Amino acid sequence: MKRTFLFLGLFVLFSSFANADDDQGDILDRKDYDPNTPYYQIMPPTWAFGMRVAVSKFPTSTALGSIYELYAERQLRYQKLGILSLGVHLGTAPLTSDHYENLKYGAVLRYQLHLMANQIVVPTAALVYDGFRLKDGANVTQSVSNVGMMFGGMLNLGFFDTVTARQSHESLGLLRTYLTFELRPLSVSSAALTSSSTIWYMGLRLETE
DSSP: OHHHHHHHHHHHHHHHTOOOHHHHHTGGGOTTOOTTSOHHHHOOOSEEEEEEEEOTTOSSTTOBOOEEEEEEEEEEEEETTEEEEEEEEEEEOOTTSSOTTOEEEEEEEEEEOOOSTTOSEEEEEEEEEEEEEEEOTTSOEEEEEEEEEEEEEEEEGGGTOHHHHHHHHHHHOEEEEEEEEEEEEEEEESSSOEEEEEEEEEEEEEEEO
């Protein structure tokens, strides 16, 4: 368990020193920069914060839930062909038991296929480490972890309401707000949880300067 939290701590430390400002500072000097395009639509994010939930047996009868998570991510590098970020997540994972003190934690390396300003749908792929602290039927805490892939897409809400998007940037520093949809195949085995199924996440993501 101590090694797990050390692993997560190193992720947070590394991400806090990630330098995203150099590429952001040069964006106005790019040859393909269009001054008619709002700044917040083309600016790569520095931080992202969000929440997501997974509903048990939705949209399939074998889907895992209920899982509630908060997460934070830091951009590592901006490229014309996407955005790479590193982050951590923490939440509750009652799953099929009544123990809401069950804990889910982990780290993620995420890639966004972000190709254009004000892109309406952004596909994503991520390498994910998930850890669970669960109580079994005898009320004994068990630990289980898994490393795997997560795939999904993000719907850009600013595409539909540019006025609110601009005001959010001016007042809060928000660049983009997304509705997120992700699926995470998960195969784990312990006394508290044995499953080979999929977690279907739905959530909200806020990206900032």
